[in-house]
Amino acid sequence: MSKLIDFLSKLNKNRRNELRALKNTGRIITGYFCHYVPVEIIEACGCIPVRIKDNLNDKYETAGRKHIQRDSCSFCKAALGSLVDNSEFTNLVYGTTCDQLRRLNEHISEKTDIDSFLFHAPRTHDKNSTLNLYRDEIFLLIEKLTARSKTEYRNEQLLERVEEWNKLRSFVNEIQRQRIDQPPVVTGREFFYLLSTAYFLGPESFLKVSDEIMEFIKTKETSREPLRIFLAGSIICTADDHLLNIIEEQSRAVIVGDNTCTGSGWMNNPLQYKQNIFENLLKNQFDNAQCPNKMPNDSLYEFTDKQIEKTKPDGIIYRSLKFCHPWNFEAKAFKNRYNIPFLHIDTDYSKANIGQIKTRVHAFYEMIIARKSEDRIK
């Protein structure tokens, strides 16, 4: 086990206990899906945002299957199974970025007592009409959240939250920058843990331990020349730990860059603010989401182009969750766009296929190594 992950796991555990205690004192714990949901606004409305992606596993996927059909996405099934089983959230917020998420809302509302709000997150951009709609919908979100938390929303509070989150983003982006180095200072698995913990703890709590984290990173032993892997595709959550392990096991390879629903893109855009903070936040969310469901989704590729150029990967591992249409059907376009060895893994959270995935990943690495050798000879 990585010492850094061990450290972060303890932080996560403590935070989970802290949230339970806060909920018992009447604080509003707002679970949210998708990074289209502005965390700063949730906080400015007096609620504590927690992204729903942790604690999911294959058992919850099976549990969720009781309520929705087999041909639905594994993440939605697992989220449903988990929330029906036991919820630590007071309320939930969804954006309509994905049709399955949009419909998941109704299932959760029908099967639990958790209050939820779904806002329309436009898929098209570059026009005033959709920005106006987004604004209207965020106003409704604010109304809903403040009614629940009995707090008044103020722009000054939003500005303060934006400043705090920007500090967090800067810190994570610095690690992201160092991740690109050869040899990389953190593994992909560590980076995903770090990112997840950063969001779970929030800026104040997380930045308190930033020195300790940097210490772990500085003293870390790194393998000399691992294969550099770019990971793209569906959301990465706790249920994917085994996948990250397979990709990086025995230090043969390290994930040096990514474009997933929860990866580095999540921290990519520190907000340029000062004046009219609300409008700037909206614009930032609206223009910079690297989402495959944006129509057209050019920004997804623009972001990936930059990442690929910076990280110079030896190969791309593209993981789509079963029946995650937005990512699954982009795989071909990804493959065609980048002239880099490419492996597409379409899987669910079941651990039954670990052996097959291992075999495919190993074969992929052997192919990359063989090619590199051939190139050297040439």
Place this chain on the structure above:
Amino acid sequence: MKTELNDIVYKDPFPARIGCTEWHNLFGNIPDEFIDHYRYYRHCGKNEWNTYLYPPTTFLIYGSRYLRKLKFDNSLASLRLWGFMMNESERLFRAKQSGMKIIANMGDLGAIPPLIFSFKDTIPFYPDCYWWTPFLNESTVLFEEAERLGIGEDCCFVRAALGAYSKLAYFPEPDLGIVATGASCNDMNSVMQSINRLDFNMHWFEIPHRRDPGIYDSDLKNNERDLHRMDYQPHLKTFVIEEMHNLISRLEEVTGQKYEPDALVGTIKKINKLRGLVYEIRDIAFSAVLCPIPALELMNLEFITLSAYSDLDEAIDIAQHLKDTVRERVKNGKGISDNDAARVIWITPPADPILLNYLEDLGGRLVGTEFVINQSLRLLDSNPDPLVSLSDGLLNASLIGTTRSRTKLILRQIEKYDAEGIIISNIFASSHCSFETTLIKEFIRENYNIPILSFDVVAPGKKIQQSQILNRMTAFIETIKEKKRS
């Protein structure tokens, strides 16, 4: 039913469902004058090319081989409908040759075409509807093409539209593609995204999610006619009107014409004429003691409301002909079903048309549908600003809101037409079916204790799985009939 043309009369035989060969033989009895008279794009005059009244065997020879397995209504009006529908591909090529503008609509399912028809010589059509082609042609060519472009069998059958767009052998290159995204299916979005990469001229139209306001004021007893009404929040209408204005600018650019509100008002009148006729035919058919028209023809008729199969005037004429036929049959106590046929509502249109044939083969009949096109069935309001009417129409769409609101449409029909069972034909890997089906069942069961059958429609050529569907439908109809007897 007697159809008269000048002094020539054609009399339909006793109502029945007949096969391809029987229609081929029967077609010999239809006077040539009728074949010559029924034409699409009448404004182009009488040409060698613009007739469409042919027996199913003609389209079978052109490649729709599945027709030989289907059963058809034996009326002249139904034959017109079939010919008109099957002829649409050819019609689009003719439109292009005649200098008309061709606009492909995707994802909105009937909400936008009235605006397009209001521009002179401008024709809307739906590539989405090419999802029936692999079944009708017994061919997986379009699916293979979609797979080559990255969309495989984990996507709903609508991926055939991507294949058709790529090949451009099924319709000419559209002058513009209007792609409706937002509160729409993931699979449809992925198809549109892939089409966009093929470098066609596209316009993105955002459809907002319709949140339930919480109160349904359109209860059936007070508002019997409006089976199709949905409720929504007012700010959504303002947004859709803005989107309509964006689209208008694009249409003006493509057609070289100015948008004329009066022309749109005129078009809405025609659209309402068509929708009104379809409403009446459905109402007559669902209410009659003996069902006067088969389920398959009713589906073909329902989908005429999307884009009038690219010819609004002729579509209205056909719907009128069909209404006369249906009314006459009911008046004379004739129909194609038994007295005790199981009364079934069908949810989600089956891509495989033979499934609707099975319903009647097994002793059932259709008394309602929710084919995800509620927005194209409802009459448009007569607001002074026609864009307000159009926007309101769009916000009544089946799939943009909650499953509870969609189920409301079904519950109204169960009540109105005394349905005894529900069939839900799922589309495998479609983002809405996988989430909606269990909820629809739950919501119906909150109100009615009637049997519900759901199954996944299987891809063309999968005979064993299809036989399982037939077995399940058999047991389902038997259950309903047994329940009636007891």
